[in-house]
Amino acid sequence: MRTIRIPRFMFVLIALAQVLLCAPGVHAQLSITWNTTDGGGGTSSNGSLSLSGTAGQPDASPAMTSGTLSLRGGFWAGAIPLNDCPADIVPTNTVDVNDLLAVITNWGSCPLPCPPRCAADIDPIGVGNCSVDVNDLLRVITSWGACP
Numbered sequence: 001m002r003t004i005r006i007p008r009f010m011f012v013l014i015a016l017a018q019v020l021l022c023a024p025g026v027h028a029q030l031s032i033t034w035n036t037t038d039g040g041g042g043t044s045s046n047g048s049l050s051l052s053g054t055a056g057q058p059d060a061s062p063a064m065t066s067g068t069l070s071l072r073g074g075f076w077a078g079a080i081p082l083n084d085c086p087a088d089i090v091p092t093n094t095v096d097v098n099d100l101l102a103v104i105t106n107w108g109s110c111p112l113p114c115p116p117r118c119a120a121d122i123d124p125i126g127v128g129n130c131s132v133d134v135n136d137l138l139r140v141i142t143s144w145g146a147c148p
Contacts, residue, residue, distance in 0.1 A: 085147030095143045
């Protein structure tokens with residue numbers, strides 16, 4: 001029987017190749033999981049209907065429907081105070097040159113993702129249209145002065 005002698009550097013070279021080829025499989029797989037912490041809650045009822053859940057911000061989700069009933073998750077109306085003076089872009093309680101400059105400075109399409117709209121996108125009131133344009137400029141001009 002014939003014995004083949006392999007030089008020591010070949011063992012090192014083979015071991016190094018195995019480490020380099022297997023290294024990508026060693027890295028941990030990263031993931032971001034969706035978790036929420038909700039608090040409060042209780043049961044609301046009216047006649048034969050009742051709803052149990054949390055108070056505050058539920059997870060945003062498509063509508064859950066059954067027959068004629070529908071329940072949507074998402075931002076609750078009233079959780080954020082309504083802006084009685086949407087043309088007051090730079091909040092000073094007065095619609096003035098600062099608000100006019102805010103419209104001019106932000107002229108054009110709002111950055112993505114839109115919605116949420118950009119601060120100077122004030123027309124149509126309450127929803128915007130993802131664009132700062134002449135309608136927003138006119139809204140500032142027609143709202144000029146002290147906020148109500």
